[in-house]
Amino acid sequence: MNSGLAVTSPTAELHACLDRLATIEPSRLGDEEQARLLLELSRAESRLAGLRLALLAVAEKAQTARRAGAASTGQWAARLVHADGGDTQRQVGLATGLDGHAPTRRALSEGKISPAHAEVIVRADRQLPATVSPEQRSAVERSLLTRAETLSPSSLRRVARRALSAIEPDRAVVDAHEDAILRDEEAEARARTRLSLHDDHDGTVSGRFTVPTLQGHLLRKILETVTAPRRGRLGSLLAQSGAAHGVHTDWDHARGTAFCELLEHLPTDHLHPRTAATVVVTLDDATLRGAVAAAGLDTGDSISSGEARRLACNAGVMPAVLGGRSEVLDLGRLKRLFSPSQRIALGLRFKTCAADGCERPFAWCELHHRRPWSRQGPTDLADAVPLCHFHHQRIHDTGFVHASLPDGSVRFSRRR
Structure with a gap:
């Protein structure tokens, strides 16, 4: 009982003191x-x-x-x-x-x-x-x-x-x-380096990352260069816009906008395969020319027609319709690996892994021969099926067999 009083009395005095401090009005204090x-x-x-x-x-x-x-x-x-x-x-x-x-x-x-x-x-x-x-x-x-x-x-x-x-x-x-x-x-x-991304399903993706100090400062300098009013194009535009409206620039928003611009201009030529870091936008010719209609992404999401047309100004446009100068999509037995063009074409048919019930996006998938190359399977578009890493490994496991469903997906079952 005494120990309880020993704790309660000083802490009560502490809170009483804090109550008195709370009566101080900082605005009435001198510097x-x-x-x-x-x-x-x-x-x-x-x-x-x-x-x-x-x-x-x-x-x-x-x-x-x-x-x-x-x-x-x-x-x-x-x-x-x-x-x-x-x-x-x-x-x-x-x-x-x-x-x-x-x-x-x-x-x-x-x-x-x-x-x-x-x-x-x-x-x-x-x-x-x-x-x-x-x-x-x-x-x-x-x-x-x-x-x-x-x-x-x-x-x-x-x-x-x-x-x-x-x-x-x-x-x-x-x-x-x-x-x-x-x-x-x-x-x-x-x-301790980490990066997590979360689709907010409201048109935004939130994320959190931890990187070493060097890379963190590199990113900071790049973003500050883009947003600096006297040095960066984007920063100048933001500063002018803020001044015109009589408001201060929201620099967190400015850095976020700069980060988006950075992502859109990251070089991917050195990546293998390059298409793994390529977001494919699917839209018809009318939308490209000005019609209002949503455009599909190979990740399963959609973007507005205006955003798609903006991307088309700086991106490569590959026709996926008849009448265009298309690339050869059937390679027969000449090559074992599917080509980037075949991957893009397959992304127009599949939005996710082809395994029945799997929702991993197409961008994560590897291309699998329906009839194995080792068994004289051709490297043709009709023979290609996208599988995530897990299901690609599983489909090559001798303990499982797979069957193609009418919608093009793949169902697994254990070999009896």
């Missing part, structure tokens, strides 16, 4: 008062974060989560405060890492540094060579704490790569250690 309040609030946030990390470290050691039926301390904390499990688990990692860094833990509890600074310092200690003594590690920690009071976490991170200089006079050794850290960071970044 110096605003700056002082911002500094004090930031210091208070760091002190509270330090207390939170200390609590998480104790809970981790005491295995509080297990008694509460949670799989980990991070999960237990996330459930209590309705936070994301990944964030709380990272906080648990920092909390346990601070156990061996009393000076850093104390600086955080006093509000001299932020949790982000503390994370940089703990990581820097882990990256020191195994030959560094405890006394030398303490010297490195003190050096980084001094810099942390005047640097942002990102700036401190760059300094921390050369933290060894606090105890190592040989610059060549420090340079080599920094290079090794960068190599490890690059390898870790490559392992």
